[in-house]
Amino acid sequence: MNTVSSDDTISAIATAIGEGGIGIVRLSGGKALAIADKLFIAKSGKQASTFPSHHVVYGKIVDPDSGETVDEVILITMRAPRSYTREDIVEIHCHGGPVPLKRILDLTLTLGARMAEPGEFTKRAFLNGRLDLAQAEAVIDVIRSKTDMSLKVAMGNLSGQLSDKVKALRQQILRMIAQLEAAIDFPEEDIEEAAAADVALLIGQVKSSIDKLLATAQTGRILREGLATVIIGKPNVGKSSLLNALLREKRAIVTDIPGTTRDIIEEYVNIRGVPLKIIDTAGIRETADVVEKIGVERAKELVNQADLILVLLDSSSPLTAEDRGVLELLPGREAIVLINKSDLPSRLDLEEVNHFAKGRKVLKISVVQGDGLEELEQVIVDLAYSGRISQGEAAFVNNVRHADALRQANFRLDEALATIGARMPPDCVVVDLRAAWEKLGEITGDTVGEDIIDQIFTQFCIGK
Incomplete structure (x- = not known):
């Protein structure tokens, strides 16, 4: 980023791209009020530079060359040093379509502002002493x-x-x-x-x-970035159903056909305030299908990158070679073993499962019935807070x-x-x-x- 000059006046669209009820063009710098004087005609006829600071004024934006009205707006002036950047700031609140926003932005640039660089308003707040760097971040x-x-x-x-x-x-x-x-x-x-x-x-x-x-730090990173969580298991064990249950909506395709999930589905899930960046992977099994095989290899890669692995097993069938292959991915990883379909007669050898789990949490759940999901959520929350940090901690x-x-x-x-x-x-x-x-x-x-x-x-x- 170029060094910011205190003589520059910067301008940018401050609202998200797309259509909306309101859009905002923001200016900051020594020329902000002068530019507003040339663009804005208040209902009262007064110029923007005469308005009291932090007052909202209704009027319209007019192209000074053609006299054409661009949009009806409200304008807010915030005089230095009582502003976000500690410089004079003007905000133009117009209708939130891309065309009026771009027209107004272009006019501000024509009249002497330059396009703001990413984060430049906040950088000025930092350089002018309003925020320190940790606050700016x-x-x-x-x-x-x-x-x-x-x-x-x-x-x-x-x-x-x-x-x-x-x-x-x-x-x-x-x-x-x-x-x-x-x-x-x-x-x-x-x-x-x-x-x-x-x-x-x-x-x-x-x-x-x-x-x-x-x-x-670990909890803070999780709250900031999300707990990267991978759901793994053999095909048709209920991985997509678990994702849907945690999301409380039907995001993933659920069928009785093994191998339905060919790609990687990623969603953020709010588990009692902890964001899970949860990933539903292709079922891990030997397959001749080229597309599915790529998905399986990708699933194995994601396991190595994950903060948490949710291993799904089927309570209604004995442990298979595919299940063992999944469990063998766990050494050195944080994982919870979930025995799904616990509402059906059990044919799973729990002793063998515990042998593979090696002290990791093993929970019986039924995604269909909703059994065990609250306990799973609590285990995830305890893991995110490492059992040491209360949610009321003052600084993270x-x-x-x-x-x-x-x-x-x-x-x-x-x-x-x-x-x-x-x-x-x-x-x-x-x-x-x-x-x-x-x-x-x-x-x-x-x-x-x-x-x-x-x-x-x-x-x-x-x-x-």
Whole structure:
């Protein structure tokens, strides 16, 4: 992304592509009000630049060259610094069709704005100090949230819950650095030893806080991205029926013909606030059908990429070679073994199933009758929260970049402890502490490079 100039005025369509009741064209920058003056004719006849900030005014957009009315609109002005970007912002709310939106956008560009780059509005909010980097990244998490819980986590990070914790940790490290530097200025041996001992205790406290944040990382990632879940089993065991039951709708084709699911069906399912990115695969079996064979191979690949595997077995028939082939895919994977059709007379050897399961959860269910599905949902929720983190946790680490920075900070703190243990001079400990402080600063953007900032904001949609 190019470096943003404070002299630029940017413009973009801020609403989703397609038809809708309302569409929004957003401008930000020093020329935003002047451009609005040339385009917008208020019912009152007043110019946009004279409107009070944060007031809604009805009028129309007119092409200044032809005098043609483009659309009836309402216009909102938000003057700096009381705006999202801390610059003058104008929002034009028009009818939500692609033609009026494009016409209005084109007029703003003709009159001196330039097209906003992806995430540029939020990038300006960051550069102008309205949001720190962790809060800015939470904006996209709010937009992409898939359940109420993932929205709650994103909103918590947007409000600064994670940032506040990280900033407090950085302050603790700065105090340690100051304590050691004071000891360096007064190099009596007993003062240096006492300062090092105090700092060692404080490092332990900071590391404990970082560990608590990192304990939320797996759950945070799941809430942000979804728990990648693969349903596997031999053909006609009820995989598609299970998917439909979890979705509570008929998304997958269900027939008595083995091999009905030839492709990979992917859906997001809300399981008590946990988003499951659930994948229904082709039945795993030996087959001469080329198309089905590709689906089977793809299913095996997905097993290796999944966070969770749901293995479906048929209670009404003995364990087959195909079942054993499915169960042999499990070593090293998180899995739940589901014995379906439990409403029918059982012919399955449970002892053999438990041997393959090797301590994994084995549940009896009946997709047709709906039996056991509530228990399955609870097991999935417990797995997502790792049995350690309550759903009321104030701050979650839901971003791989943040988790990596926390781990690296912890490593540098370990280095500081080792340096103290080796009775090295305080200035050597300060080097490690300052490195940890900088790593934590990457989360909030205080010590992050321009390339990382650009990479983050290119993930945003245009107009946000």
